[in-house]
Amino acid sequence: MTQDTFNLRNHLLIAMPSMGDPNFEHTVSLICQHDEFGAFGVTINRPLDMTVGELFEQLDIVIDDPHIAGQYALSGGPVQAEQGFVLHDGDRNWDSTLRISDDLALTSSRDILQDIAHDRGPAHFLLLLGCAGWSPGQLEHEIKENAWLTCASTAPILFEMPYQERWRGAARTLGVDLNLLGVMAGHA
Secondary structure, eight states, rough: TTTOOOOOTTTTEEEOOTOOOTTTTEEEEEEEEEEEEEEEEESSSOOEEEEEEEEEHTTTTOSOHHHHSSEEEEOOOOOEEEEEEEEESOOOOTTEEEEEETTTEEEEEEHHHHHHHHTTTSSSEEEEEEEEEEEHHHHHHHHTSSSSEEEEHHHHIIIIIGGGHHHHHHHTTTOOOOGOOOOOOOOO
């Protein structure tokens, strides 16, 4: 498999029930970048015990909308847990935006937080702390070893589906019922 024929940018990784890594057990992660240097992504279904409002308060940013303030921040992955990322829809770019697709991006600069706080931000967003990374060939190897299922990302899974339903919901888009899969996997 070469990167030219196997690029998972804008795809979801669905952890298989046999996933041995507790950092990714029952997770769904969006791949934001995938190239010859490896892969980078964020987990989209692990809410933290912290709201967006509490996080913004720590940054001395006042949020105008209580609905936004009450949303949960998510654990984006085990790497750089102190680094904040905003996964968002729309075609707008801020100071530090990584474009995933025409209508999906990941931004890590403070200007998007200011815009979100004052109702000038994207229509849909997730605030994430941390990320996930894979060295060159690592993700491909893990997929070959049945650690992950993959599917295309969709806005309803990313922004509308309740967090606790995303793992099974993403697998259902492939016609897979994770309840029917055992923790042991093999190759035919």
